[in-house]
Amino acid sequence: METILDSTPQRTTIIKETDSVVVRFSGDSGDGMQLTGMQFTDTSAFLGQDISTFPEFPAEIRAPAGTLAGVSGFQVHFGSKEIYTPGDMYDVLVVMNSAALKSDLPRLRKGGIIVANVAGFDSKNLKLAGYPEGAKSPLEDGTLENYQVYKIDVTKHTKDALKDSGLGMKEVDRCKNMFVLGVLFWMFDKSMEYTIKNLQEKFGKKPELLNANLIALKSGWNYGDNTEIFTTRYKISAAKLPAGVYRNISGNQGLAIGLIAAAEKAGVPLFLGSYPITPASDVLHELSKYKANGVKTFQAEDEIAAICSAIGAAYTGSLGVTTTSGPGMALKAEAMGLAVIFEIPLLICDIQRGGPSTGLPTKTEQADLLMAMHGRHGEAPLPIVAAATPADCFDAVYEAVRIALEHMTPVIFLSDGYIANGAEPWRFPTEDQLPPINLKFTTTPNSENGKFLPYKRDDRGVRPWVKPGTKGLEHRIGGLEKQNETGNVSYDSKNHELMVKLRAEKIEKIADSIPLAKPDSGKDKAKVLVLGWGSTYGAIKTAVLELLDEGVVDVAHVHLRHMNPFPKNLGQILHGYDKVLIPEMNTGQLRQLIRAKYLVPAEGFSKVQGMPFTTEEIKEKITELHNSK
Amino acid sequence: METSTENTAPVKLTAKDFTSDQEVKWCPGCGDYSILKQVQTVLPDMGGDREKYVFVSGIGCSSRFPYYMATYGMHSIHGRAPAIATGVKAANPELNVWVVTGDGDLLSIGGNHFIHVMRRNPNIKLMMFNNEIYGLTKGQYSPTSSKGIVTKSTPYGSIDEPFNPAELALGAKTSFFARTIDRDPKHMQAVIHRANKHHGTAFVEVYQNCPVFNDGVFFIFTEKETKKEECLFIEHGKPLVFGQTENKGIKLDGLKPVIVELGNGVSKDDLWIHDEEDKTKAFMLARFADLSKDSETHFPRPFGVFFREDRPCIDEDMAKQIETIQAKKGRTSLNKILSGEKTWTIV
Numbered sequence: 001m002e003t004i005l006d007s008t009p010q011r012t013t014i015i016k017e018t019d020s021v022v023v024r025f026s027g028d029s030g031d032g033m034q035l036t037g038m039q040f041t042d043t044s045a046f047l048g049q050d051i052s053t054f055p056e057f058p059a060e061i062r063a064p065a066g067t068l069a070g071v072s073g074f075q076v077h078f079g080s081k082e083i084y085t086p087g088d089m090y091d092v093l094v095v096m097n098s099a100a101l102k103s104d105l106p107r108l109r110k111g112g113i114i115v116a117n118v119a120g121f122d123s124k125n126l127k128l129a130g131y132p133e134g135a136k137s138p139l140e141d142g143t144l145e146n147y148q149v150y151k152i153d154v155t156k157h158t159k160d161a162l163k164d165s166g167l168g169m170k171e172v173d174r175c176k177n178m179f180v181l182g183v184l185f186w187m188f189d190k191s192m193e194y195t196i197k198n199l200q201e202k203f204g205k206k207p208e209l210l211n212a213n214l215i216a217l218k219s220g221w222n223y224g225d226n227t228e229i230f231t232t233r234y235k236i237s238a239a240k241l242p243a244g245v246y247r248n249i250s251g252n253q254g255l256a257i258g259l260i261a262a263a264e265k266a267g268v269p270l271f272l273g274s275y276p277i278t279p280a281s282d283v284l285h286e287l288s289k290y291k292a293n294g295v296k297t298f299q300a301e302d303e304i305a306a307i308c309s310a311i312g313a314a315y316t317g318s319l320g321v322t323t324t325s326g327p328g329m330a331l332k333a334e335a336m337g338l339a340v341i342f343e344i345p346l347l348i349c350d351i352q353r354g355g356p357s358t359g360l361p362t363k364t365e366q367a368d369l370l371m372a373m374h375g376r377h378g379e380a381p382l383p384i385v386a387a388a389t390p391a392d393c394f395d396a397v398y399e400a401v402r403i404a405l406e407h408m409t410p411v412i413f414l415s416d417g418y419i420a421n422g423a424e425p426w427r428f429p430t431e432d433q434l435p436p437i438n439l440k441f442t443t444t445p446n447s448e449n450g451k452f453l454p455y456k457r458d459d460r461g462v463r464p465w466v467k468p469g470t471k472g473l474e475h476r477i478g479g480l481e482k483q484n485e486t487g488n489v490s491y492d493s494k495n496h497e498l499m500v501k502l503r504a505e506k507i508e509k510i511a512d513s514i515p516l517a518k519p520d521s522g523k524d525k526a527k528v529l530v531l532g533w534g535s536t537y538g539a540i541k542t543a544v545l546e547l548l549d550e551g552v553v554d555v556a557h558v559h560l561r562h563m564n565p566f567p568k569n570l571g572q573i574l575h576g577y578d579k580v581l582i583p584e585m586n587t588g589q590l591r592q593l594i595r596a597k598y599l600v601p602a603e604g605f606s607k608v609q610g611m612p613f614t615t616e617e618i619k620e621k622i623t624e625l626h627n628s629k
Numbered sequence: 630m631e632t633s634t635e636n637t638a639p640v641k642l643t644a645k646d647f648t649s650d651q652e653v654k655w656c657p658g659c660g661d662y663s664i665l666k667q668v669q670t671v672l673p674d675m676g677g678d679r680e681k682y683v684f685v686s687g688i689g690c691s692s693r694f695p696y697y698m699a700t701y702g703m704h705s706i707h708g709r710a711p712a713i714a715t716g717v718k719a720a721n722p723e724l725n726v727w728v729v730t731g732d733g734d735l736l737s738i739g740g741n742h743f744i745h746v747m748r749r750n751p752n753i754k755l756m757m758f759n760n761e762i763y764g765l766t767k768g769q770y771s772p773t774s775s776k777g778i779v780t781k782s783t784p785y786g787s788i789d790e791p792f793n794p795a796e797l798a799l800g801a802k803t804s805f806f807a808r809t810i811d812r813d814p815k816h817m818q819a820v821i822h823r824a825n826k827h828h829g830t831a832f833v834e835v836y837q838n839c840p841v842f843n844d845g846v847f848f849i850f851t852e853k854e855t856k857k858e859e860c861l862f863i864e865h866g867k868p869l870v871f872g873q874t875e876n877k878g879i880k881l882d883g884l885k886p887v888i889v890e891l892g893n894g895v896s897k898d899d900l901w902i903h904d905e906e907d908k909t910k911a912f913m914l915a916r917f918a919d920l921s922k923d924s925e926t927h928f929p930r931p932f933g934v935f936f937r938e939d940r941p942c943i944d945e946d947m948a949k950q951i952e953t954i955q956a957k958k959g960r961t962s963l964n965k966i967l968s969g970e971k972t973w974t975i976v
Contacts, residue, residue: 046973243976247969257966264963271720291954293961296947298719301745305712308705308742312685312716315703316724320716338706428972431963468701468717468724471680476649476695478704479688488651489696 015189017235020079022087023184026104027096027120028065029058029072032177037074038423039181043194044078045248045425048238051078052538053423054086054612059278059362066120066128071103080237084389084538086422088614092187094180096120096154099129101138113148115183117176119155150229154179161219165212175216182220188234192217244427251419252279254393254426255323255349256286260295261394262401263319266437271318272297273309275328278361279417280351283323303331307348311335314344315477317441317467319401323349326368327357333376338479339410340380340503343455343463346410347400351420354610363610364418366534367586372412373564373593379500381507383407384563386414388537391426393419396561399514402437407510408462414563416585418612419535442466445473454487461506508565517567521545522556528626529577531602533560533590536583536613543618553626563590571598581605581625583618644669646679649699660811660837661690664758665697667817675825682725685714687739690765691731691758691837708739711746711755715943718751722944726753732773733763736792740772747801749943750829756821758835759794762843780842794834795915795935799908804829806911807934810836812851816862816932823934829942850930861929863914868900871929879928886913888926903933911936 023040027033034055044051054075063070077087089109095101097120108114121137131138138144139151158176165172178199185192195217203210224230263270274284276299288297296313300306307322314320324332329350339346352368354360372384383403387396397413404411442464445452452473455463466473475487483490484498518524520537521544532540537559544557558573560566567573574580574594580602582591588604595602605621607613647669655661672682682700686692688707695702701724705713710728718726735743735757746755762780763769769782773794777786798806805827809820817835824831836847849855861871861879869879870891878900879886889895904910914935917928 042971046971048973048975238975241975245968245972245974247972249969260966261963269720271716273716290961290966291951292958293966294951294955296719296951298716298947300712301741304709305715305742305745308709308712309716309719311705312703312713312718313720315683315713316717316721318720320720334706335709342703428967428969430967467721468683469680469721471678474680474699474701476684476698476702476704478696478702479706480704 013230014232015235016232017237018079019081019236020077020083021092021188021234021236022075022077022090023092023094024073024075024090024104024108025094025180026071026073026100027094027117027177028099029060029062029070030065031072031096032174033072033074033096036177036181037076039195039198040184040190041076041078041423042198042248043185043190044076045246046194047190048241049078049080049236050083050239050241051076051248051424052083052086053077054418055421057362059360064128066097066099066125068099068103068129071100073100073104078236080239082239082241083424084542085612085615088616092184094184096176096180097129098125098131098138102129102131108147110146111148113150114144115150115152115180117154117180118151119153152183152223157219157223158216161215162212165215166208167212171209171212175212178213178216179220179223182217182222183224184220186221186224186233187230188236192221241425242427246425246427248423249391249394249426249428250282250421250423251387251390251393251415252282252351252421253286254391255387255397255413255415255420256283258394258397259287259319259321259347259401260290260293261431261434262398262437264293265431265434266319266401266405266439268405268439269318270295270321271310271313272321272323273300273306273313274298274323275300275303275306277303277325277328279353279420280323280325280328280349282420283349283351303328304335307332307335307346310346311339311342311344314339314346315342315468317465319345319347319405321347321349323351325351325353325361326355326359326371329368329371329375336382336410337376337378337380340376340382341479341481342477343408343503343506344410345404345408345465347397347404347413348410349397349413349415352414352416354608360610362417364416364535364612365585365608365610366414366416366536367589367608368414369533369563369586369589370592372414379504381504382564383409383411383507383510384414385411385561386534386563387419388534388559388561390419390422390424392537394426394428398434399561402435403510403513405437405439406462406513407460407506408465409507414534416535439465441470442473443470453485455482456485457502457506460509460512461502511565511568514562514565514567516569517558517560517573519556520559522548524556524573525576526556527554527577528556528579528581528622529574530555530557530618530622531560531574531580531582531590531594532557533563533584536585539613539615539618540583542615543622546615547619547622553623555622555626560590566597574598574600574602579603579625581622583607583613583621585612642673642679644673647672647699649697651696653697654693655690656841658838658840659690660760660835660839661694661758663811663814664756664817664835664837665694667814667821669698671818671821671825675822677725681723682727683717684727684729685710685717686729687731687734688765689731689734689763690839691729692734694729708734708737709742710734711739711742714753715746715749715751718753718944719947722752722948726751728753728755730755730757731764732757732759732761732794733771736772736794736797744797744801746830747798747803747832750802750804750940751944752829752942754824754831754833756824756833756835757794758837760837760839760843761791761846762839764839764842768842774843793915793919795918796912798832799912799915799936803832803936804940805831805934805937806834806915807831808834808836808930808932810847810850810932811838813932820934827937828939850932859929861917861931863903863931863933863935865903865905865934868897868902870897870900884913886917886920886928888928905934905937908936908938
């Protein structure tokens with residue numbers, strides 16, 4: 001739908017109404033693109049639009065300015081319809097320099113808009129971005145003729161706007177992202193009110209910086225309004241989301257407050273032992289802020305000490321948590337074995353990234369599933385819970401904590417860089433809407449002769465949890481195999497086999513307390529089932545919904561949260577479909593588990609590029625499988 | 630109305646109350662037996678309730694210790710006991726946390742946790758049984774074994790320079806260091822008492838004989854013929870005296886320790902007076918073990934409390950910080966945490 005908004009004699013601006021747009025802000029690490037993207041996102045959210053974001057930054061803190069290695073991007077998909085992914089291709093690409101254009105142009109849709117800071121396209125910048133000596137700027141050489149290109153000298157305009165600000169060159173230069181934000185707000189007809197308020201909070205104590213940022217922001221808006229280069233503005237209505245109160249949430253934030261909520265509901269103190277690692281560190285940062293709620297955070301000397309301190313805290317009756325990523329998981333593996341044989345509650349959060357080794361620390365991957373499942377010495381099964389979206393990190397970790405505390409076992413929670421840093425609107429629950437976590441510490445002997453038996457189990461195979469300090473129940477636990485019930489050291493071969501079996505049965509029985517699997521979209525029976533887990537949720541859901549809408553492909557989508565044990569009816573569900581497709585950001589780890597357990601000839605669809613699936617890729621693969629013999 | 634009165638006076642606990650029902654399985658003649666006995670003997674005198682004690686250990690012969698104590702306890706994984714104990718103490722500062730470890734467990738695989746627990750100074754007690762050998766893995770050299778030692782893994786002699794545990798602990802900012810020995814029960818009991826009284830991480834090195842793989846490595850400090858010449862028992866405020874008839878002393882010549890014969894005009898007043906709070910001198914005492922190797926003068930080995938200082942403990946600071954912030958900001962309701970600062974409503 002197009003309407004003529006402004007028809008003063010000199011100019012005509014067309015307002016285009018559309019249901020969703022993908023904008024990519026891209027620039028040098030030092031250009032403030034993450035902040036710009038977040039401000040733009042928050043404003044969209046406040047206007048009631050649905051959103052999904054994808055921040056993407058280099059592993060280097062400050063790679064050489066102007067180079068491809070230093071490009072930092074922030075992608076936001078917003079719209080008046082329900083949005084499940086940050087978008088495959090962008091409609092608008094904002095580039096602060098030639099390296100950003102070179103790096104991100106391939107995913108700008110044909111005919112899309114480029115807003116370019118021309119100051120980032122001088123010969124020096126072109127050279128840094130790897131263009132040949134003496135090459136013409138891509139803004140000028142005709143290579144962008146399939147796009148709408150808006151060339152703005154952001155650097156100069158910001159400088160001009162701030163010439164009386166009294167700020168130094170460096171500080172003035174830092175304001176150019178606000179100029180760009182102002183232009184984009186004008187383009188998308190968005191209010192600047194939210195950002196102005198935010199700047200006031202951020203720079204409240206530095207009036208000269210506040211003023212400069214405000215001037216730059218408004219100058220950007222006025223630039224859009226006054227110049228005639230833009231012929232089109234875009235209007236996006238609020239989304240028809242379920243009624244309620246919303247907030248914006250990233251996966252790591254959701255994880256952090258999910259832990260606080262679960263600990264409070266269970267009535268136990270929260271202790272986090274952690275060692276900084278990308279992309280998990282934000283959970284440590286976030287939880288460190290909640291000291292007033294009694295949250296104890298401990299930055300340990302290494303990954304091993306991090307999990308060990310959490311084991312120590314769990315032993316005293318706290319919710320012990322450790323957060324990490326792949327390399328840290330490997331280091332924690334021995335201690336996980338200890339927690340398994342101790343049979344104490346513990347939460348191990350793995351925010352996956354590209355591996356092996358340091359791999360792609362800032363990029364996403366789902367390649368730790370088999371490590372979570374099998375990566376320990378001896379027979380050491382553990383429950384695994386995986387989050388699907390940023391907001392789902394809250395629900396999934398809450399469930400992981402419930403399992404740990406109610407079933408006296410370490411639990412692995414899997415997230416990944418994509419949803420950990422990505423954000424979406426969240427219709428958050430209130431305290432009384434949260435499910436209960438049933439937990440009781442043992443304070444009296446549990447056998448007929450008045451003795452305390454630390455490894456005597458209930459009908460779920462769960463042993464009692466006793467806080468040290470409880471009189472009369474003094475007992476020792478250890479990493480050596482223990483005699484059934486008494487917990488005394490035992491090297492008896494039959495007893496060892498029994499204990500291995502009892503520990504495994506305890507994990508299997510958790511399946512009694514988890515929901516059955518059911519299609520997220522599509523029907524119980526169809527030709528193709530797409531079985532997903534973790535952060536592929538948004539891309540799979542969008543693909544399946546679009547295909548169902550088109551009505552040609554007979555497909556359904558089941559998404560797993562519980563990776564171990566699986567829902568009890570999963571086998572039955574899988575047999576309701578002719579074909580099963582498992583898209584994963586690894587080389588087929590869930591597929592291996594599903595094939596082994598259910599003897600179903602599931603097809604894999606792998607992507608290990610440090611990037612999430614696009615909806616289009618999944619649609620194509622489903623269609624191909626659907627139509628194959 | 631009749632009332633019955635019960636005797637509510639606390640029953641004095643005995644060593645037996647700290648002895649578990651598990652059979653002790655160290656080798657016959659192992660120095661660990663003596664350490665276990667001294668700890669069980671001393672604990673009842675230290676006050677506090679049995680249920681408040683948690684013994685945490687790693688891996689090695691020494692680390693079986695918690696199984697034999699009738700307290701709470703954890704036998705964990707190799708080298709990690711200090712990290713686990715830090716978590717226990719930080720989560721519940723009310724508990725009386727003891728770490729029992731060995732020279733391999735603490736200084737080799739657990740080296741990182743060792744230095745970090747020293748600097749953080751949680752209010753825990755840490756006893757390292759030093760036998761200068763790996764016992765449980767059947768006789769390889771350890772990070773405290775003397776250079777040249779012939780073991781299963783060093784048939785041609787070890788070429789590794791050993792650690793000096795006292796020097797290492799002081800360098801890592803320990804707030805308490807003491808050394809004692811398995812065959813001197815009285816001395817060990819006194820040292821354990823001092824360690825227990827210390828506020829902060831109390832690191833006690835116990836020389837412990839391994840009769841199977843390193844028998845006699847400390848005999849010069851325990852046998853009648855040599856003990857008085859080789860041992861220097863230090864006490865706060867007392868001069869450094871040793872020798873068969875307490876006929877020798879150590880005095881300071883500038884920064885250099887010198888062994889002197891008492892008499893002939895040299896009196897105890899001329900000697901180095903031990904000051905537990907002097908860290909520089911504690912370093913010098915720590916160096917005695919190496920000085921004997923490096924210089925021509927053979928120095929006796931000091932036993933007793935080398936150094937102690939009062940400084941903040943991480944477990945208490947963690948609790949205090951929480952209290953301060955709670956007092957200042959107040960607890961945030963769960964509903965407020967769930968909603969965050971910025972929300973919007975969709976109708």
